[in-house]
Amino acid sequence: MSAIFKNRVRNKILLNKLVENPLEIVKTHFRDKQHIGFSGFTGIGGPKVIPNALCEYTRHHHLNMPGSEKQMRFNLYVGASCGVEEDKMALENMILKRTPHQVGKQIRKRINSGDTLFFDKNLSLFPQELLYGFYNKDLTLPDPNKTDALPSNVLDIAVIEATGIDEDGGIILGPSVGATPEFLAGASKIIIEVNTTIKEMKGLHDLVLQKNPPYRQPLNYTKVDQRLGSEKLYIDLNKVVAVVESQIEDHIPDNTPADENSAKIASHLITFFKNEVKHNRMPKNLLPLQSGIGNVANSVIGGLANSGFKNLQVFTEVFQDSFLDLFANGSLDVASSTSIRLTPKGMSRLSQNWDSWSKKIILRPQTVSNNPELIRRLGCIAMNTPVEVDIYGHANSTCVLGSKMLNGIGGSREFLTSAKYSIMHTISTRPTPTDPYGITSIVPFVSHVDQTEHDIDAFVTEQGLADLRGLAPRERALEIINKCAHPVYRPILLKYFNDSIKRCNGKMHEPHDLHKCFEMYFNLEERGSMRAFKKTDEKLH
Amino acid sequence: MSAIFKNRVRNKILLNKLVENPLEIVKTHFRDKQHIGFSGFTGIGGPKVIPNALCEYTRHHHLNMPGSEKQMRFNLYVGASCGVEEDKMALENMILKRTPHQVGKQIRKRINSGDTLFFDKNLSLFPQELLYGFYNKDLTLPDPNKTDALPSNVLDIAVIEATGIDEDGGIILGPSVGATPEFLAGASKIIIEVNTTIKEMKGLHDLVLQKNPPYRQPLNYTKVDQRLGSEKLYIDLNKVVAVVESQIEDHIPDNTPADENSAKIASHLITFFKNEVKHNRMPKNLLPLQSGIGNVANSVIGGLANSGFKNLQVFTEVFQDSFLDLFANGSLDVASSTSIRLTPKGMSRLSQNWDSWSKKIILRPQTVSNNPELIRRLGCIAMNTPVEVDIYGHANSTCVLGSKMLNGIGGSREFLTSAKYSIMHTISTRPTPTDPYGITSIVPFVSHVDQTEHDIDAFVTEQGLADLRGLAPRERALEIINKCAHPVYRPILLKYFNDSIKRCNGKMHEPHDLHKCFEMYFNLEERGSMRAFKKTDEKLH
Incomplete structure (x- = not known):
């Protein structure tokens, strides 16, 4: 002993x-x-x-x-x-x-x-x-x-x-x-x-x-x-x-540094927040922030640290390194979470400022930190990263190609279903071995649904922010395609949308062609790119 | 005037x-x-x-x-x-x-x-x-x-x-x-x-x-x-x-009388409730009941009226005729809703008993009657009817064939996401002009997702009740197919499930074949039955 x-x-x-x-x-x-x-x-x-x-x-x-x-x-x-x-x-x-x-x-x-x-x-x-x-x-x-x-x-x-x-x-x-x-x-x-x-x-x-x-x-x-x-x-x-x-310590890997695309996402979000404040839909100090884990989430918080907001509050499930910058510049009043997930560097930074910063941190059970009752009452701003979203605003957070589990639904669902602002953010494309834009985050019909069209208020990529509030499905499709999809995928998605409209006489609420809605996945499987990439296309981009 | x-x-x-x-x-x-x-x-x-x-x-x-x-x-x-x-x-x-x-x-x-x-x-x-x-x-x-x-x-x-x-x-x-x-x-x-x-x-x-x-x-x-x-x-x-x-009155059409199948659904549910009480997972008077609109919902409440439960409570969005039977036999203590939707017959029955029954009715705003905060706290039993569910427990409540809007999500989502018991019930098949079992309510992959696999605790058809609590997707598939699917669709659904497992090496969490998951809809479109019904099959059933 x-x-x-x-x-x-x-x-x-x-x-x-x-x-x-x-x-x-x-x-x-x-x-x-x-x-x-x-x-x-x-x-x-x-x-x-x-x-x-x-x-x-x-x-x-x-x-x-x-x-x-x-x-x-x-x-x-x-x-x-x-x-x-x-x-x-x-x-x-x-x-x-x-x-x-x-x-x-x-x-x-x-x-x-x-x-x-x-x-x-x-x-x-x-x-x-x-x-x-x-x-x-x-x-x-x-x-x-x-x-x-x-x-x-x-x-x-x-x-x-x-x-x-x-x-x-x-x-x-x-x-x-x-x-x-x-x-x-x-x-x-x-x-x-x-x-x-x-x-x-x-x-x-x-x-x-x-x-x-x-x-x-x-x-x-x-x-x-x-x-x-x-x-x-x-x-x-x-x-x-x-x-x-x-006597065994936890091991949290270092964060990837913010890249250009995630900085763009942060910038779109901050413009959106400022406009919400301008119209008095939010107070000047915003509303309690929830933020998921990952590169983009970190960038968004990093962006907030440099955007002049004061007296911010965090009501989230995980306290991460990026929040320390908000403590450092005095813009964050309080952070509630159920876990302090800091890198060794972050933990030592917190330790050095323990007496002043730890007073602003509250750790709660996940039944409280993630409780819909509180998320709804406090009017949180929830921001999470999906695997993919579709043109009508359904999101897949868990199962790649409909079947392969990543990590699970986590807190994303309870936050996005109950928050005042339900926001999902991701980079619009990712590379495959043969195509720098081989995978699009915006597809006709997500292969697995975790968040539905009823949950999401805004969707953001480096291309822009789609404000989905009050929009009907066909309006949402145009907003998402035009604001968020990568330019190489816009025409493909628009074609799917317009072809589906033609097909859906008498069922025009949310036009789909179930024969074609998953074609992008088949392209990926067969040709290594969701856009049925061929060598000759490459010159275009 | x-x-x-x-x-x-x-x-x-x-x-x-x-x-x-x-x-x-x-x-x-x-x-x-x-x-x-x-x-x-x-x-x-x-x-x-x-x-x-x-x-x-x-x-x-x-x-x-x-x-x-x-x-x-x-x-x-x-x-x-x-x-x-x-x-x-x-x-x-x-x-x-x-x-x-x-x-x-x-x-x-x-x-x-x-x-x-x-x-x-x-x-x-x-x-x-x-x-x-x-x-x-x-x-x-x-x-x-x-x-x-x-x-x-x-x-x-x-x-x-x-x-x-x-x-x-x-x-x-x-x-x-x-x-x-x-x-x-x-x-x-x-x-x-x-x-x-x-x-x-x-x-x-x-x-x-x-x-x-x-x-x-x-x-x-x-x-x-x-x-x-x-x-x-x-x-x-x-x-x-x-x-x-x-001086214009509301017009509520008469209810369809309960049929054999909806009575069977009610009976499965009551058996389930009794078992929950036996294991002390529920008190003897159950928990506050929410019940959707429709034939099956009416039958379930009718079944409860004859099953010996006492001191029941209703916390729902619509007060319907079937609740009057519970008042009449003294088994319902209180009913909270946001609307009294009674047929002319029901309304006159309520009028005749106004002094005693109206005291047990409370009408609240839908922000309260349907509020997740209260549904979760009270531990409601939520029961709603979907268009269709899939083998992994996702449900479609709104869009037929993915595109055609029926009525909308209504209260089903908030109740099912927040209730202690989230139950969906429907008849397992419906006829088409050429096949008495032309449409199955249980499909490989629903064409629209409103309630996800994370929401539903039990699914009930006239065939039986699938208890999905604590089950992983592959377990759920077998439970739903074996307990709830109509016998004519069981082999078709099992084949889809087993073929998908074979296809999903390394992505076995929720096996799907995106090439085939919508085939039943194409069968319906092309041949008038989801089971690719041919004349010669008819003799079998």
């Missing part, structure tokens, strides 16, 4: 539950087909010691081998995505079933090879459905006619990372909250990894655990900076079967 | 605004391309005198004729759908643009012929987007940096039906609320039709008008029978330009 560990675990009962050898924990508590919950959100704050021990145990005992009857595979739940440790488990084929979101080369490979069953779920809904008993239907829950108690048997084991435990037994979480409150409430057994390599993050969290209906109460937030929850998590200490020390 | 009218309009200022000749109102206030709001929801409580006068005026002056420059066409907003009067306007081609939902032969025809632009919107979101100024972007709104006032210029005219006006100027609405509160707040001019043929419905309404963000407050309902709003609507009386008497 390290001195720092003893210092961090100030509750005697839990300190006595220290187990030095994680393999012992694995051997004692883990069994094939269990339902397991891991803390963590977007690769931050997940357990590390136990997943590593699970992998070691599995390898050592030759489990999960093709043809072998000896299995140790789990129904694994993580708030959103775990870190590299989950990917190691995927490599050992330990994940039987997984929800609601994942990031990692190995886990994605297992899902798309058919080894791992995966279903993606809206991130604020997922922990509640788990506590409804929806994912393990053989269980009997506490009688709702007699008690408002949540079930404590929907998970066999919850494994969570903390940064400290107070004398009163209150758990001090780390840089992510995710679904940890629901996992701890819903698990029969709890294992706590206390990470001593990172700061004890007391004071950052605002933790609320809602009851199931008919006992659920309003989330009475009307401002981003309101705190209505507790700083620490209180749990049934009897359920804790082991406490371990972790 | 009739005696009863004078008795109903007890406010002197408004009584003085009586205009006897509605054509005068039309001539004075209505102009081409205005933004007009009509009260009404599901064909109930809409204005009648003014729409009829608008039609007369249009016909008389030969407006909107092909090639003519003389136009009188409107951007028309109705909470959901108006009655026959709107259809008369559609016949005169008076509707330039329409949102968020419509029902009627003529209006649908205009939309699908391309004469009328239509966009369907989630019903609780629509009135709020109108007050955001999203549908008329040239306007400048009140400065949100200085005031929480809602704009009063987003509509040129609101025309609403009322059943009375109190001395204090409070408007007593009739059998629907819909978007009337937002229309009256957002209009420059107001015209009130006081309908003297129906009962003055004082005491039925619970009216809340929310502010725009950043001023919006929680909807603090935690129970269906809570009343947090006012009984009457208070408006700026200066905006009222005319009050007229209406």
